[in-house]
Amino acid sequence: METLNLNLNSKAETSARELEMYFGPQHLGMVGNFSITLKVEGDRILKAVANPGYLHRGFEKLMEYRTWIQNFPLVCRINVVEPDHIEMIYAMAVEKLAQLEVPQRAHFVRSIYLELARVQSHLFGLWAYANMLGFDTVAQWAMYHRDLVLDLFEELTGGRVYHIYIWPGGVRRDFPAGFKDKIVNTLHSIGGCVPDYDSTFFKNRLFYERAKGIGKLTQQQAKQWGATGQALRATGMAYDIRKVEPYAAYDKVDWDVPVRRDGDAYSRVWVIRDEMIESVHMIFKLLDAMPEGPVYNRVPNPFKWKIPKGEAYVRCESSRGELGLYLVSNGGDKPYRVHFRTPSYPHGLIILEELLKNASIADVGNIMISLYVVAPEIDR
């Protein structure tokens, strides 16, 4: 096919044994609107080219045409799997530019909410990963438990997936009555299943055999190629924005950064598991330490709100790594320029292509999902 040659460095004398094939966008092992063009020889991948663009919606441009408050319901849609951290960095950037104060309680509510989002997102990731490896039972469990967290979100924000909750100045509503207990109960019921998850998945010999040594990334490579999140922490580096540059209430309680050393798919998935457990513990601590008080400082009238000229870069630790936002205001009522730094971008376009070299076709999904590539983040 002619078009394929655009993606691959076509050599004059292509070996007859080599074959070009598409992995996605319609493929059972593919999660999301994404595709990888593979050049294979037998079962061995010689070269992989990631093809983003199936989900380009032009958010960054669109945001330049909407007022500061109108952008708030928009940003979450950049990433369906985990909209919350995008809401968070947008609020952080606007607060930084407009010099808005956020009430103390709102910081705690934000942290609790973001950790719930991380658990939810990891459970979704676990569904994708387990499903892809054929552990359907575990996948079903993860999806069910994610739904329990979505119930919490629905109760708190009125939406299950797009919560539209963290806005500049704080959060949109305080906890409803009895919500603390609901969080604790839900997390206990999910946490009670960790032994089941362990015995069927994480400590299952089949998973070990399938994931160990696959997609191995050294710490050197990880740093060089811009890996963050579990991809970096699985190589032994305890790098987490929540620790490095604490935001919300992450410096108010004690917590650990889970780390593994081997840098392969197995380590990455274990980091995800440990992180979920750590998040749950952190939520309990945050709930105990949470002060009373208001959760929102009113922003200026949305029809007249202009933000002083300036630029800001803010970042936070999303469930997949460093999520950044560069926001420029020229003193107007709309952003002048918006740019997101999403973790899936280096993971899905650079690291994935490198790790797929010499991998087998059966491991493409394995590597991709263990890197936690979420296509909408790349395209935006």
Add this chain to the structure above:
Amino acid sequence: MKEKTTKKKGSILSPFKAVNFLFKKPRTLRYPFEPKEPAMRYRGFHLNDWAKCTGCGNCADICPNEAIEMVQIPELESKPAEGIKNERPKLDYGRCCFCGLCVDICPPASLRLSRDYFHIHFDTNTFTFIPKDENSDKELFLGSGDYSILKASLSHRKENYEGFSSDLDYALFEPERVPMPQVGPEERKLSFIEQVIGYNKEEANAEASRCLECKLCEQACPAHLKISDYIKAIYEEKPDESLKKIFEDNPIPSICGRICMKHCETACSLSIRGEALAIRWLKRFVADSIKDYKTALELRAAEPTGRKVAVIGAGPSGLSLAYFLTLKGHKVVVFDSLPGGGGTMRTGPPIYRLPLEAIDKDVNYIASLGVEFRFNTTVGKDVLFEDILKEYDAVHLGIGTTQSRSTKVKNIDKACLALPFLQANKIGSPPSVGKEIIVIGGGNVAMDVAREALRLQHIQYPGQDVITKTVSLEDWDQLPATHDEIEEAKAESVQFNPGWGPEEVKVENDKIKGLVCKKVKSVFDEQGRFSPTFYEEKQILLNGDMIIEAIGQAPDFSFLPKELLEKLRFTPARKVEVDANGMTSIPGMFAGGDIVNVNLDAVTAIADAKLAAAGIDRMLSTR
């Protein structure tokens, strides 16, 4: 991680523990037979309480997806004075993202989101719809008996199913106004110091930033000032721009910024759940912050047309008319018996509310445009009305109500009248007052009189016990004075006796001893007409050594020649009848202000003047 390798790798048998789950009840719900209730804050389809909705359109303005369109509902009545439009939001669910910004901006909290989210239909047109709620449409919203989840749609909804709704703490508008700095009651009642200090630049900017630009106020304003625009200009720190916008419709902002009856603020959408935008004080801020109108406005009269217009009365309607016609190039001469401009504004509103400098600022600017003022000239005495009628192409009457009405009870000739009292105090020499003053009346003029009398008492009897009391037919809930006036008078320790009617003035040795009053049964009859009835046997004596009557004013047409007065037609409410051009029943004679409208305030007089100015200009340019 110092585990044995085999343990680390895990057992191959351990997954079989999952077999246990085969014998457990499934976790999934068999929807719709096992329904799941959405959360209390669920953001589903819209609900709109039509009785509360004002049609302000803020929801349509904030919607990030332009999913809301305001549509006119002809069945509904528009009530501009109350700030109600007959428009209601129409939703397009092809665009709506259920973010709920419309809910958080809705000033009356009529727009909410419900907890239902099902709509399945072959006809795509059904996805755009005008939301209502169970109060506005009973048929659409069904009780639990009639409702079925299997039929759920936009035309089959559950009643009392409100989800995400407005909360004032999280509203996108600021419900509280920037407090206006004022001189406290204990201090201000001792002198005639101006009570309201006025916003400074920061305060004005903060207050202006609250405006939602829904323009309900512009509908309510009799003169239809471009309020939203001039407030925005204040917010953008362009006072010159703001003044230009004001002067398009109102040439006396310094006066109106102090004493306007602010119909706009009654209509302000923020006033429904919070405090109305301080539109009047913002206008005052602009007028006060610009020292010289002329350089700021850069207005110039048009080429002279050679036409001459006489304006009788330099009150708000006369001043405005003179301004509008001068800009059109007509020569305007204003006659007034007072030594300065302003009419009732000059004699009525107390100095602590409207100082003379504020009036002169507006009048001087209008004079600087080329208007000729003939003060100290009483029409009918110094110059005859017949002569004016002959000499000028058009005549405007803006004579106002200059005669105080009297209760005409026994011995009332010993009492004073409100208007002479106010006038003497403002531009003459302050009258001597008693130590215990009774003011008859419950309107704004009565409040002015009582509060002025109190100040004079404090000035004339410093340090002594003095009392000023009002007595009015109307009870607390019917008092015609504005709420602010009553509260401020109370704070200055003016006493109130609402619900009592004067019976006779008690006189001993030719001196006032007090006022005998009888209890009021009702003030208005069944048709709502003024017709007080009393309990004749329930009487009290209010002690006092001075009585001032402030029960209303009437116009004085004595300057008009008899044959003209006979031709002048009046409305049933005893107002001068004018047509759509502001012209009276006598050709060439126009009228405006308190003799024409029932509002009896400055801004309505300006509205009359705008109408008459357009009418006169049309008449003069076609003739």
